[in-house]
Amino acid sequence: MKVNARSLMVLPVVALVLASAAAAPARSASAPLADGWKPRPAQWHDTVTRKDLAIRMSDGKILRGDLTLPATADGKAVKQKLPVLVTITPYNKRLPIGTNSGALLGTNVPADYFVDRGYAELWVDARGTGSSEGRWSAFGERENKDAGEVVTWAHRQPWSNGKVGMQGGSYLGIEQLFAAEQQPPGLKAIFPTVPSADPYRDVTAAGGELDAGFLPQWFMLVSAAGAIPPAFSLTDPRSALTMAVDHLAGGVGGTLPEVLSGVLGGDVAYDGPYWAERKPITRIDKVKVPTFIIGGEYDIFQRGEPLLFEGIQRNGTPVKFIDGPWNHLQAGSGRGKEFGAAGYGSLAELELRWFDHWIMGQDTGLDQIAPVTYYEQGTGRWVRTQKWIASDLSAKTFKLSGSSTAAVRPGGLTTGTTTPGRSTLQPLPVSGLCTRSTDQWTGGLASAVLNDLPCWTDNRLNDATGLTFDSAPATKTLRLQGPIDAHLYVSTSTGDGMLSLAVEDVAPDGGVHRITGGWESISQRALDKKRSRYLDGKMIQPWHPFLKSTRKDLTPGTIAPVDVEIFPTGAAIRPGHRLRLAVEGFDVPHLAPLPDGGLKTLGPMTIYTGGDHPSSVTMPVRE
Template sequence: MALRRLTHLATIGVLAGLLVLAGPVGLLGVPVPPASAASWTPRPPDYPGTATRHDLAIPMSDGTVLRGDLTLPADTDGAVVPGRWPVVVTITAYNKSAQASPAASGLLGAQPAYLVQRGYAQLTVDARGTGSSEGSWCAFCTREDTDAGEIMTWAATQSWSNGSTAMSGPSYMGIDQIFAAATRPPGLKAIFPQVPAADVYRDVVASGGQVDVGFIPLWLGLVTGAGAIPPAVTATDPRSGVTALAQHLSTLGSFTGPMLLDALGGREQAYDGDFYAQRSPINVVDRVQVPTFLVSGEYDLFQRGTPLLFERLQQHGVPVKMVVGPWNHLQASAGDGLADAGHGSLEELQLRWFDHWVKGLPDPGLDDIAPITYFEQGTDRWRTANRWVDQSDTRATALSLAGSAAPGSPGTLGTAPTGDDRATVLPVPVAGLCSRSSDQWTAGLLSQLQLLNGACLDDNRVNDASATLFETPPMTRALPILGPIDARLFVSSNTGDGMLSVGVSDVAPDGSVKRLTGGWQVISMRSLDTARSRYLDGRVVQPYHPFTSASVAPAQPGQVVPVDVEVFPTGAAIQPGHRLRLSVQAFDVPHLAPTLPQAPGVLTALTVHSSTAFPSSLVLPTRDRP
């Protein structure tokens, strides 16, 4: 008991100092009118309570013992109700005991009691090398992915299981669902991943080729710090607990520290390759066959990746749906505001999904939920779509850049250049700090701690004061956008290198600026893989760069080269009277930092060229709709 209290106190300290924060996060002041509610009504609880068994031993095929907490339906006296239940599994790297603390409210996603009281069992398992589980953490390495399938097989064969399983949870727990489902374990019927990554290098580790120093160190610190909490299992199995703690502490020197230093040093981990390919769900998602419900955020860490998973699942005929809302990572993880999409709260949606696909309960109205439900910035309305970048109703709209823009003097967007126009981009090392990008790439932590005020979150004017801007005239009719965007910029610099940080924003008639999305690209890593890039009407809308060490090719000083900047996808509609803005900067702080080899080349001004010879443009996927 004393050890459990000590563990609880240590948990609160670690979580308060890292990322696990109390309470759900608000919608940053965005008013969202509710959509029409579906006809489905959630059923009431079948059981009055729940009871939890802690640190069950789950043996892996290599002899390592993982640990899981099992929550079962209970009567009014707290006694477990006899029976066999469908099991919902969550695999976490953040210490299941820590996540059970009130200080971690929302990080785990939906509260387990909701489903358990309606006839499910909840099994929450510490991933290898975390929490109370033995082994060394390796962040979705081959062995951990194998564990995920073995955990699901184990859960389906226990005395309290009826043989049917499902999975739930956000972020790391969502990614684990894809890897587990790809092993096709017997009994798995459905999954519900919130904000999972697809391609971890491009989604978050090194967007555009620079290293993410906002989220990645924070995340590595979270897992390492949570792993340093004395394992709760020590009270009942001292040998396993001591072994696990020693293995966890060794991870800092064997995996976490070397990986971070390697990336910042510009060595192997700074480039895409086998290490990231192994850890990217997009490379195994084609093996997933079970119905999947995805939750994505327009300001999320995995804003780019989650829709790619949806697309691949849909292409293979897997029953799949996705809700994309105006949320950062913490908000989407907690399901905060999900009910505004019109399909119920996070708990209700999971109940509906699992009741139908796991328990086999009829639900004809489930088909009435569109494949995609997304929040349209600009109108603040929820819209639906059948496909991600649907070529039947989406067009490529190319807007040319023109004018000799400079900070404080915008060029034009959508007007053909009349001469050899040049725009200077100054190297301002604090660019990006006062913007929604800061909050997005710290997973929503800054807004949660109220360290980023409303002027920076809701109005990008301060940040754009040092940016090079291009703007359309006021719109005469709405311009709906849905999907990824390409900024094809012809640039030069004195060093032949540099980083382009691009923002796409909505400028209201009163001059306020709402950042919709952004993209990043290092000039020396501009090599384009045309076979893997996405085209719409013959134009690139989602460029794919190799980001390998072999693809690095700085330009000559002063040489003008084309650079396709992948601007992460969004859903928006620029309203009549509003202007569409493209901003270009050379830094995005605290999101990205150059590696040591890149550093000398990025401390330079950039020049964006616009002419018939150098036709810089912004290519948008614009949607035909009323």
């Protein structure tokens, strides 16, 4: 096969589509659910699509949208005005990954599922992507304003009854939050799957180290999708030329410099003004429309999804949250193997139930769906609560004890008396290479392509590359749920280093299940205690500024505490199992150090325990 530049750009798209095809299909939407609710049948069985409608923004730029309407048997659109479901995508609405036909980065809803049930669907290319004019700058101020203006446009069209909902996953889910924050007229409900609260902390620079797993493939995906000529090139060549010039200018003068700034350690590598306008969480109090969030315990936005739910719930706005054992592809498409096991049906059924209630005004029994439903790793049961950090949770601290030697012996993890110790951590650039972390931070692509590797579910080989600290076998079930803080006393020979932590479940047979992880650059250890989170007076979620001005090397040989934010989850350590904290100095291919600190990450670090250096792990537990 002859390979040229264009085919190379399309390869990431092809790989992702193949990964999507390999996922298990969703359950058909027909059977009544456990609570008795049954999705209504289709009203129509034909559709008609109007392609590349011009949607003019307030600055004069034209975005393009495809509108699908139910049709009569003669192929003509029905005449009545309909509620509209809007989706804004950067992945080109012409591609399978940017439509509703089993979309990889949209939804796993059957084609025309909602249109057949009386909704109009409008898929719009985000500014500077697909067929839309303008310069692409992901979640920049102008793009966020576009989201609200698109909803307003849909609200006012002659084929619309004025009621609008929004749907879609990942980028498409984040767009919903930015639209809702603007409170556009007609917006009645949103259904974001796997959205981000704070893209910097959630994915771009976990712990102050740059993501090297997901973001490169994502950037290539958007770039490849944007290289496809628009459908209106022959009918409106002037607009097509304007769009092409805008896309080129956006790449050369906008997105590409932004990416390079992060890679080269510029302003984008730190949590400054660039990221301030790209965080839905900072304006979440303005979201006043009913919101249903789907998250994943192995998702790239694992950290932020509960925060979004909590922020909307504080507003007094109707909100639901399901957090399952899914990576980004599985959760975003509704193809996770446990999706139906949550008890609410397929993703299509759940969305229909949500929109039919808030947009159609039907009683779909939403009070039967708990505000929070999460999968408990270790037992496989689904837990239903009223809040993410519920009143029956308390903070529990496990103290690190004694010394650990890589691949030889673990240290201790105890709630009792500790033994002073010191453990040498030699960073190995292969740590993390074949783990659930790799799968998580490639968006689920790794396991979709190489799904038989045992290292996706057993972390014992990776643990041998670092230090481990184990509890005694549990005598009763320990249930943990929420964010976790690891407070470690550390010294380094180089002034910097990266702590990659995993909270794990060690089975009696030695198998190791990685529950969740956290990361922290030693030079970015500065802590904002006022913005950190506490339970029972104990820190459970540290907050680091991650500014260029707060970055400071640790004097070699000096011992200092470093708080590591371990991402939130839900799990149970059953009787006979051990709780483990694993510590490595790399997480490959997930994270890469900033250029000016790269060699410093290769130097050995020392972890101190007990006595004057009470290293510990604190987590919310249900006892």
